[in-house]
Amino acid sequence: MGVLVIGSVAFDTIKTPLARSKNILGGSASYSSVSASFFSPVNLVAVVGNDFPDEYRQLFKDRKVDLTGLSVKPGKTFSWEGEYGWDFNDPKTIATHLNVFADFNPRIPREYKNSEYLFLANIDPQIQAAVLKQLTKPKLVICDTMNYWIENKRNQLLRLLKKVDIFLLNESEAKQLTGENNLIKMAKAIIKLGPKTIIIKRGENGVLLFSGDSVFCIPAFLLESVFDPTGAGDTFAGGLIGYLSKCKTFNEANLRKAITYGSIMASFAVESFSLDKLKSIRNRDIERRYKKFKQQISF
């Protein structure tokens, strides 16, 4: 069955100190589904407008991402415009046009309903909950979110968190959600909200896992140049769930490897705009970087 990914497919317009791009393929479900596809079969549920080009559709097909669940609605595809400073941290949002995404009410195709591995990529927590309800026997549910939902749909997010297995968020979101300043305190506060496992993404400072009494902590793979950090967190999540789906057995050892693969996938994503780098790599490139990373943190 592989992985079911639900989230946004979007046009991104991005400015970094190094370059700019206009209406390139983006969105949480785009990055995560393509990333997961290196490890498992992937089914995508999202919505686009009738302006969505065949070229972008082909990119998913080339990665064997199943598009049965990609609905096309009259109107324009969701678009986002953002700008990064030299620190490449959280971008400044210039514009968000929901377009066809405004009325997104996903119906999960019948053949996806018994999916076991579900990634609820960053979208409205009410939509995430509506999708989860349609699955008959989810085995592992991973959920991401963003500052906007923590601020504007906190209650809906809190209800959803009681039903997810792994909750992903970045450090500033964890701070926003809990009011804590310390990573361990943030994780302890979030675990009380429901999820047994918390992953805090820290961008170039790496990633942290809190699961029961266990802590796992790795730095990011070091790059000499970061081109565009957009989609790094989604790409991380795709690698994570893709690898876990491939393993089938969910345990701490596999979870740690999955986090490392997710982190390696993200390191590729940020080397180009959009999915340009992800579409150019092969599994051997991933394995090579995974080994190099392991060597870089060994003592």
Add this chain to the structure above:
Amino acid sequence: MGVLVIGSVAFDTIKTPLARSKNILGGSASYSSVSASFFSPVNLVAVVGNDFPDEYRQLFKDRKVDLTGLSVKPGKTFSWEGEYGWDFNDPKTIATHLNVFADFNPRIPREYKNSEYLFLANIDPQIQAAVLKQLTKPKLVICDTMNYWIENKRNQLLRLLKKVDIFLLNESEAKQLTGENNLIKMAKAIIKLGPKTIIIKRGENGVLLFSGDSVFCIPAFLLESVFDPTGAGDTFAGGLIGYLSKCKTFNEANLRKAITYGSIMASFAVESFSLDKLKSIRNRDIERRYKKFKQQISF
């Protein structure tokens, strides 16, 4: 022979969001010599005023730090006053009184002159160079610095860098010294200045080693509460050189372990004001935390 440490011994007055303290034992040489003493015999070269209390002197003696090189001059001990915000990053300096330190012109005691392991803790690079000149056969020279010297004594620092084996600095100092925004680019630029090995300290984001083509990168040991980050970098350096001196053989494997021990030592230092935590731990505490850390980053 053990390790020779030269640097400052000071009175610190510190304000954090959690607590404040007045005229507690601080200074780069205090933290680094006590930290190194857990691994190797340590000889300290520094200057204090005649206001330096026996209680602080006793603390060094309890750790078997040799004080033959600690000169006492008429006047007041160097003092520093600083304040941290919630992020516990670089403190705001409120006041610096050099006092007896203003005329510090260290004469290395005869019995220290053939020291093999030298740590030039953060002080004026001219003084660091003057010390280095007095040693007859240094085998490994590690040098630290700070933003003040990069700004005000850049040429003297650059001359010194040609003679050191390992150069330590934190990320903001590396940025200041090189003008680069990327860690790998910073390291490459610094290696061109002379030192074969660069260690970039990143506080709660861990530490990076660049040595030839090799990169080593570990996160910081995660703490639920950081009490006072003062001296973390000096404590790191003490653990680093102390462990290397204990190993005797300088190679990459030992260097990686030394960096990890340094990082573990720093994690203890920040759990209290001054050297309070360092003076209360035993080697078994260090070993326990080292093992726990290793487990936390394994996959």
